[in-house]
Amino acid sequence: MRSDGRSPRELAEKFGRFAPACEQRSPLYGHLARAAAHDLDVAGLLAAAPTSGLAHPTLLFAAVHDLVLRGEAPELAAWYPTAGGTRSLTDGDPWPVFRAAVLQRRAAVEECIRTRRTQTNEVGRSTALLAALRLVERDAGRPLAWLDVGTSAGLTMRLRHFRHDLVGDGVVSASLGPADATVRLRCDVEGQPPFDALPEFAWRAGLDAAPVEAADADAAGWLQACVWPEQTDRLDRLRAALQVAARDPVPIHAGDAVGDLAGVAAQAPSDAHLVISHTWVLAYLERDAREAFDDAVASIGADRDLDRIGMESGGIVPGTRPDEVARSWLGRTTWRDGDRHDAVVAEVDDHGRWLRWGVGPR
Ligand SMILES: C[S@@+](CC[C@H](N)C(=O)[O-])C[C@H]1O[C@@H](n2cnc3c(N)ncnc32)[C@H](O)[C@@H]1O
Incomplete structure (x- = not known):
């Protein structure tokens, strides 16, 4: 078990801490973060980040959003308003679709986590x-x-x-x-x-x-x-x-x-x-x-x-x-x-x- 802040358990805990911090601005990310906090397979993907500091939930979410915006995860688009999606949390639970989409595209998600940094320009x-x-x-x-x-x-x-x-x-x-x-x-x-x-x-x-x-x-x-x-x-x-x-x-x-x-x-x-x-x-x-x-x-x-x-x-x-x-x-x-x-x-x-x-x- 790695002990550098990137064990699946520690990464899952990061999602748990991130959920309340983000759910006002993004109910979708809040919901997904709460679910990832109990899913070591998904949370553990963040271990691909080069350092513990870079292994932040936003990096995994951005990696998946990138796939969605590129049209490479069409089954998820319905949950992403930025991709024209109209489904909301009152319509159902996006987690099973998200989880399956991420694990099916594990290599692409990990490559993104390994090589990218979250970046903004407001x-x-x-x-x-x-x-x-x-x-x-x-x-x-x-x-x-x-x-x-x-x-x-x-x-x-x-x-x-x-x-x-x-x-x-x-x-x-x-x-x-x-x-x-x-x-x-x-x-x-x-x-x-x-x-x-x-x-x-x-x-x-x-x-x-x-x-x-x-x-x-x-x-x-x-x-x-x-x-x-x-x-x-x-x-x-x-x-x-x-x-x-x-x-x-x-x-x-x-x-x-x-x-x-x-x-x-x-x-x-x-x-x-x-x-x-x-x-x-x-x-x-x-x-x-x-x-x-x-x-x-x-x-x-x-x-x-x-x-x-x-x-x-x-x-x-x-x-x-x-x-x-x-x-x-x-x-x-x-x-x-x-x-x-x-x-x-x-x-x-x-x-x-x-x-x-x-x-x-x-
Ligand atoms: C939160 S973004 C803000 C970007 C932009 N100034 C804005 O207001 O939207 C922080 C920026 O600082 C850059 N940055 C962080 N550390 C830096 C450093 N030591 N030297 C130069 N740029 C740095 C990052 O690459 C990133 O583009």
């Missing part, structure tokens, strides 16, 4: 990012050189192509972006974010440990498989954004947020104002690596004026507290003539559905 964060970038641009008075760290497929970097509607009291109060955009974002807003124009970019680049090439059908397909089955709006938006991204290439460098930051930032033209952003990236790094990232940005800031924009949870955005990890913040750190200033500009929803401009931690 387009909805673009509107809050837009407001922060516009704030920086207005202050800097010149176009921006934007480096997005942990950018995934770099979808938010295409925000000029999206339609952004700010909504206050149920009414659209301001809109930016093309009226005929295929990606349409609504953000409920309190306060007065700077929302007078789309920011201009003299240069854009992304950096990611596992970049996703939007034009690569296989990579783009995996990103879609990592969306949960009830999130049809999110999937539609992701697909539309991937199409936009394929038409608007941005260089995305494969590399580390800390070790490769300076090298990529050095490519930014010196007559543009450098902005380094990170949205739900540092949350996945160890504390030491987060501190090293902070130091890496600071050492660039010692040499040139820049802004750092972070959208992350409490304790990760500079100036916020770790005991507020359940809340998410939009933070801005400026370096001017080598001097650093941290500010929290808004409280945000983690998927960018709402924004409270001017609200910071108390």
Whole structure:
């Protein structure tokens, strides 16, 4: 019996812990996770993951969703709204079909678990990012050189192509972006974010440990498989954004947020104002690596004026507290003539559905 956190029993326990955490957002995954918690054959497939940390239920569910979206598990599609399915848990129990489908395609599922990592790119964060970038641009008075760290497929970097509607009291109060955009974002807003124009970019680049090439059908397909089955709006938006991204290439460098930051930032033209952003990236790094990232940005800031924009949870955005990890913040750190200033500009929803401009931690 292996004792590295990947014994069938330990993996089944992971499903048991995952079920209550996911069932609000995905009743299907909640139900399947509860069943997998008592099924060592299915839960044990996760042992194919290279490390215990990677052996997470979401990886197995994404591997199966990938098959469903590719049309390779048609008997399961009826349970997946993202594949046009209309059956719900009140219509019956999907577990026997799921179990049989997974075990029949065991080799494909294990191969996916062995070689893939769950990966996301939340387009909805673009509107809050837009407001922060516009704030920086207005202050800097010149176009921006934007480096997005942990950018995934770099979808938010295409925000000029999206339609952004700010909504206050149920009414659209301001809109930016093309009226005929295929990606349409609504953000409920309190306060007065700077929302007078789309920011201009003299240069854009992304950096990611596992970049996703939007034009690569296989990579783009995996990103879609990592969306949960009830999130049809999110999937539609992701697909539309991937199409936009394929038409608007941005260089995305494969590399580390800390070790490769300076090298990529050095490519930014010196007559543009450098902005380094990170949205739900540092949350996945160890504390030491987060501190090293902070130091890496600071050492660039010692040499040139820049802004750092972070959208992350409490304790990760500079100036916020770790005991507020359940809340998410939009933070801005400026370096001017080598001097650093941290500010929290808004409280945000983690998927960018709402924004409270001017609200910071108390
Ligand atoms: C949760 S995703 C967020 C993606 C995107 N920023 C967004 O908001 O949708 C985290 C991203 O960080 C990347 N990442 C994780 N650790 C990294 C590191 N050390 N260096 C660079 N990228 C990293 C992952 O590959 C992934 O694309």
